[in-house]
Amino acid sequence: MREAAPAVAVLAPPTSGGSRGGGNILFLLSNLVLKDFRIRYRNMSLGVVWSIANPLVMMGVLTFVFTRIYPNPSFPNFAVFILCGLVPFNFYTLALNAGTTSLLENQSLVKRVRCPRVIFPIAAVLANCLHFIIQIALLIAFVFAFGYRINRFWPYLGLIWGLEVVFMSGLTLITSVLDVYYRDVRYVVEASNVVMFWLVPIFYSLEMVPQNLRLFYLLDPIAAVVVAGRDVLLHAKPPSGNLLAALGLVSTGCLVAGLAIFNRLERNVADLL
Amino acid sequence: MERSIAIQSAAGRSAGAAALEPQAAVASQCVLRFTGVTKTYRHNASRMLLRRGLLSWFTRSGSDIFYALRDVSFELDANTSLAVVGANGAGKSTLLRCATGISKPDKGRVEVRGTIAALMELGAGFHPDLTGAENVLLNASLLGLTRRETLQQFDGIVEFSGLGNFIDEPLRTYSSGMVLRLAFSVAVRVDPDILVIDEILAVGDIDFQEKCIAEIMRLKQSGKTLIYVAHNLSSLRKLCDRALWLEHGKLRMFGPCAEVLDAYEAAPPPVTL
Numbered sequence: 064m065r066e067a068a069p070a071v072a073v074l075a076p077p078t079s080g081g082s083r084g085g086g087n088i089l090f091l092l093s094n095l096v097l098k099d100f101r102i103r104y105r106n107m108s109l110g111v112v113w114s115i116a117n118p119l120v121m122m123g124v125l126t127f128v129f130t131r132i133y134p135n136p137s138f139p140n141f142a143v144f145i146l147c148g149l150v151p152f153n154f155y156t157l158a159l160n161a162g163t164t165s166l167l168e169n170q171s172l173v174k175r176v177r178c179p180r181v182i183f184p185i186a187a188v189l190a191n192c193l194h195f196i197i198q199i200a201l202l203i204a205f206v207f208a209f210g211y212r213i214n215r216f217w218p219y220l221g222l223i224w225g226l227e228v229v230f231m232s233g234l235t236l237i238t239s240v241l242d243v244y245y246r247d248v249r250y251v252v253e254a255s256n257v258v259m260f261w262l263v264p265i266f267y268s269l270e271m272v273p274q275n276l277r278l279f280y281l282l283d284p285i286a287a288v289v290v291a292g293r294d295v296l297l298h299a300k301p302p303s304g305n306l307l308a309a310l311g312l313v314s315t316g317c318l319v320a321g322l323a324i325f326n327r328l329e330r331n332v333a334d335l336l
Numbered sequence: 337m338e339r340s341i342a343i344q345s346a347a348g349r350s351a352g353a354a355a356l357e358p359q360a361a362v363a364s365q366c367v368l369r370f371t372g373v374t375k376t377y378r379h380n381a382s383r384m385l386l387r388r389g390l391l392s393w394f395t396r397s398g399s400d401i402f403y404a405l406r407d408v409s410f411e412l413d414a415n416t417s418l419a420v421v422g423a424n425g426a427g428k429s430t431l432l433r434c435a436t437g438i439s440k441p442d443k444g445r446v447e448v449r450g451t452i453a454a455l456m457e458l459g460a461g462f463h464p465d466l467t468g469a470e471n472v473l474l475n476a477s478l479l480g481l482t483r484r485e486t487l488q489q490f491d492g493i494v495e496f497s498g499l500g501n502f503i504d505e506p507l508r509t510y511s512s513g514m515v516l517r518l519a520f521s522v523a524v525r526v527d528p529d530i531l532v533i534d535e536i537l538a539v540g541d542i543d544f545q546e547k548c549i550a551e552i553m554r555l556k557q558s559g560k561t562l563i564y565v566a567h568n569l570s571s572l573r574k575l576c577d578r579a580l581w582l583e584h585g586k587l588r589m590f591g592p593c594a595e596v597l598d599a600y601e602a603a604p605p606p607v608t609l
Contacts, residue, residue, distance in 0.1 A: 086482035094474045102465045175460040176478045177437035177452075333438045334377065 091178060095169075095186035099161070100193060114197045118149045125149075125266050138268070140209045140297075143202075147296060148265030150202045151227055151288040154195040155263075156256045161187040162235025163242050163252050170336040180329055181322065184239040188231045199224065206296050214299040223291045223302065223310065230284040230314035236321030240328045243335050264289055281309045284317075366449070367530060367561050368412040368435060373444035375405040375430050375585075404430040405441070406585045412578070414449075414529075417552075417562035419572040419593055421600050422582035428565050431582065432456065432532050435563065450529025450561075453479050455519055458536050464508035468499055468518055471507055475519075479526045489525045496551075497521040498544070512539045520544075524551050530561045538568065549575065569597055 104111075126142045129135050138144045165187040166173055166180070173180060242248040263286045264272070272280055280286040287310040291302035378401060405427045412418055420428050433439040434446050436454045461478060462471045472493055476486040494503050497517040507515065516539050523531060537548055552562060552575060566572055572579070572593065579596035581589040589596045 086484075087477065087480050090481070090483040090486070091477040094477045098463060098466060098470070098474055101470065102463065105465060171457075171460045171462070172474075172478060174438060175454065175456055178478055178480070330440050333433065 088179065088182070092182055092186055092189070095182065096190045096193075099187065099190035103190075111197060114194045115201050118146060118153055118198055118201060121149055122146050129266050143205045143209045143211075144268075144293070144297065145266060146202050146205050147293045148263065148289045150195070150198045151224070151285055151292065152260065152263050152265055153198060154191060154227065155231065155259065155285045157194060158188045158191040158231040159235060159238065159252055159256065160249075161191055162231065163238040163249050165235070166239045166243050166332060167246075167336065174333050174336055180332060181236060181325055184235040184325075185232055187239075188228065188235055192228060195224070195228075202296075211296060211299075214295070216295045216299065216301045219295050219302055219307075220292065222307075223288050226310050226314040227284060227288045230317050233314070233317030233319070233321035236318075236325040240325050240332065243332050244328065259285065262286070268293070281306055282313060284310055284313050287313075365414045366411050367414045368449070368563075369445075369447040370408050370410050370431075370434070371445040371447075373405055373408045373434055373441045373446060374403065375427075375434060375439065375441050376401045376403050378402070403585045405434065405582075407444070408582075408585075408587045409444075410580060410587065410590050412561060412563075414561055415556065415559045416578050417556055417564060417576045419576035419579040419597070420563060420565045420582065421567075421569070421572070421579060421597065422588075426582040427585040428582055429456070429534060430585075431580075432534055432563065432565065435530075436532060448530070451480060451526075452530045452532060453523045453526050453528035454532040454534070455523050455536055456532070456534045458512055458515055458519070458539065462507050462515065462519070465506055467506055468497075468503040468510070469494070471518065472503075472522055475522045476526060479522070479528070481526060493521045493525045496525065496547075513541055513544070516540050517544055520548055520551075524555065528560070530563065531555060532563045533565065535566045537566070569601065573597060 122142055122145050125145045129145075130141050135141070162184040165183040168187075169183050172178075173183065238248055238252055262283070264280065269277060269280055269286075269290045280290070287306050291306055291310070294300050294302045408427075408431065420431060422428050430439065432454065433456075434441050435448065436452050436456075437446070437448070438454075461475050463474070466474065469490075472490065473486060476489065476493075477483075481489070497503070497520075499514060499517060502510065502514065507518075510518070516536060520537070520540075531552070533552075537545055540548060549571075552564075556562060562575070564572065564576060576593045579589075579591065579593040579600075580587065581596050581600050589599055
């Protein structure tokens with residue numbers, strides 16, 4: 064809160080979580096990730112199929128619209144071109160939604176025990192990585208089905224998708240703690256997901272964006288991940304150095320800023336939940 | 337900080353006999369110290385709304401502040417059990433939240449030596465869709481145990497809870513007494529230096545209450561500290577040797593249990609909350 068509390072001195076903070084070192088943090092993190100996954104899938108008979116169904120349906124619809132209604136002959140394999148954009152974008156929306164609400168969803172845990180609270184948004188992002196990996200497998204399957212082959216730049220894929228996870232961790236650290244202060248934040252996030260669908264080059268390419276606006280696309284990590292993924296998978300060329308540098312800087316910068324903001328706002332979290 | 341006595345070796349923690357040894361060293365050592373602790377809350381919970389936040393940004397309308405704790409100071413030695421009494425809304429739960437580090441005081445200092453486990457609200461820290469066993473793992477990791485320590489304690493926890501086959505059923509199928517059994521079993525088997533219990537034992541049946549009291553006695557004998565909030569004064573008299581009486585967030589009386597409870601019983605109830 065802005066009415067900063069006067070000189071607080073909690074000199075010997077009570078410990079329960081974390082006092083036994085890193086082994087506990089990893090155990091806690093894995094338990095939280097498993098919890099998210101179990102809760103999501105326990106009541107679904109088709110389970111993992113839903114992770115695949117969503118991008119497939121979107122791919123079908125977008126391919127129909129942009130090959131039949133607005134035909135666009137410049138991209139021969141439009142379905143896989145779309146999927147290259149949809150998979151990173153889906154991870155972005157799912158991780159952002161789950162991460163933003165993570166502190167509220169886990170409030171019975173947050174309010175009960177003193178443990179490092181950064182762990183809640185991070186666990187929400189990591190739980191969604193499981194979907195991300197399933198969708199990546201789907202993407203790779205389509206890449207092969209359309210006749211593309213492995214090339215020597217594929218190791219870049221691990222880097223760019225890893226940087227997206229870093230970026231999402233940082234972003235959700237900020238939105239999760241803000242959501243505790245102002246519950247409206249989740250609606251802002253939902254609205255921004257719709258806007259991002261159009262501003263990330265999912266059904267168009269970076270080359271179609273006017274030259275003077277491309278800088279904004281490179282500074283948006285999700286757009287950068289999409290562009291870099293297409294370079295490697297569809298054009299068999301390495302992502303440009305500028306793009307990688309921008310992606311790396313923005314992602315790690317976001318994580319650092321996220322940790323700083325979270326640590327600053329975290330002290331009131333238990334009282335506001 | 338002063339955690340040296342907090343972390344005993346894993347071997348020492350599980351063996352009942354070894355736990356008696358540190359008693360001599362720990363005896364009459366201060367494990368919990370409140371120095372001028374003040375905790376305030378705002379009356380208008382509607383601050384959570386963005387509109388309200390934006391308005392107060394411009395107007396800085398002072399919301400009226402409510403003192404949950406006002407300048408509370410006391411010290412608690414190891415191997416004692418403290419009863420906390422007071423009317424509803426006197427600040428008992430806030431005191432426990434500050435002691436466990438879940439909330440941070442606005443003014444003053446809270447110093448704790450060792451690990452704290454808290455049984456605050458029934459079912460807090462548990463997820464209804466997870467099974468009892470999965471909740472045990474999650475809870476133990478929240479309380480700071482590593483994977484190995486948890487697996488060592490697991491059978492003991494299940495056995496003490498007396499839940500039998502129900503341990504593999506989702507928690508939402510449990511009665512409140514069964515949830516309590518599980519929560520208490522985890523909290524005592526985690527073997528904290530300080531165990532905090534917030535008037536939830538009342539939902540257990542007579543059998544389990546007696547089991548709990550025997551377990552609390554055992555913890556006391558092994559040099560642990562207990563903080564117990566309850567409205568049932570006769571059980572407090574049996575279990576506790578010190579008592580702390582809160583009234584409107586202020587420390588009204590702190591001293592030997594019988595003395596404080598006699599005075600508390602004799603006093604007229606406060607007129608307003």
